[in-house]
Amino acid sequence: MSVTRSQIISRGFRIHCPNCGSPGLFKEGKWFTLNRSCTRCGLRFERDEGGFLGAISLNYGVTVVCFLVPILVLYLKGILSGFTASLIAGIGAILVPMLFYRHSRSFWLMNYYLVLPQHLPANRSEPVPPGQDENS
Ligand SMILES: [Zn+2]
Numbered sequence: 001m002s003v004t005r006s007q008i009i010s011r012g013f014r015i016h017c018p019n020c021g022s023p024g025l026f027k028e029g030k031w032f033t034l035n036r037s038c039t040r041c042g043l044r045f046e047r048d049e050g051g052f053l054g055a056i057s058l059n060y061g062v063t064v065v066c067f068l069v070p071i072l073v074l075y076l077k078g079i080l081s082g083f084t085a086s087l088i089a090g091i092g093a094i095l096v097p098m099l100f101y102r103h104s105r106s107f108w109l110m111n112y113y114l115v116l117p118q119h120l121p122a123n124r125s126e127p128v129p130p131g132q133d134e135n136s
Contacts, residue, residue, distance in 0.1 A: 003122045005114055012110025015102050019043040019113075019120045025106055031098075034105055043121060045109060055108035062104070063096045 008018050016023050022040035027033040034052075037044045046052070068089055075085035113120055 003117065003120050005117060008110055008113050008117060008120075012106050012114075013103075015106040017041060017043055017045075018109060019122050025109075026102060032101060041121065047112075052105060052108060054111070055104045058108060059097050059100050059104035062100055063093065067092045067096045 003019065007021070011018050011021050014023070015025050017025060017038040017040065020038060020041035020043070022038055024035055024039040025045065027035055034045055036046050071080070071085050071089045071092065074080045075082065080088070117123055
């Protein structure tokens with residue numbers, strides 16, 4: 001296997017292609033636009049319709065657990081007033097998912113190939129033409 005699981009994790013955290021390590025997961029200069037496939041190796045990032053629902057769930061979970069729950073705890077302990085907690089929670093509920101968006105997409109892709117590393121074209125014995133993956 002030429003791409004190891006630790007490389008897949010490292011590339012996932014750096015928002016790079018899990019197959020070749022290229023930083024081309026998102027279109028250059030666009031925060032929210034995922035490339036359909038890797039510009040270097042052709043690995044398809046958008047696997048199928050709804051393939052990234054897990055990334056949305058991950059983003060939601062991180063926002064709730066890492067941001068909204070601590071705000072709630074601070075409110076319940078009397079450290080924050082109701083108005084302040086509501087204001088911070090409202091602003092954070094919009095900003096945190098936006099800031100975590102790229103990582104959630106990358107983590108979801110990383111998760112797939114972490115479980116099934118043999119699906120990466122770099123880990124196959126026969127070459128796969130650019131723009132295709134195991135489902136094509
Ligand atoms: Zn690539």
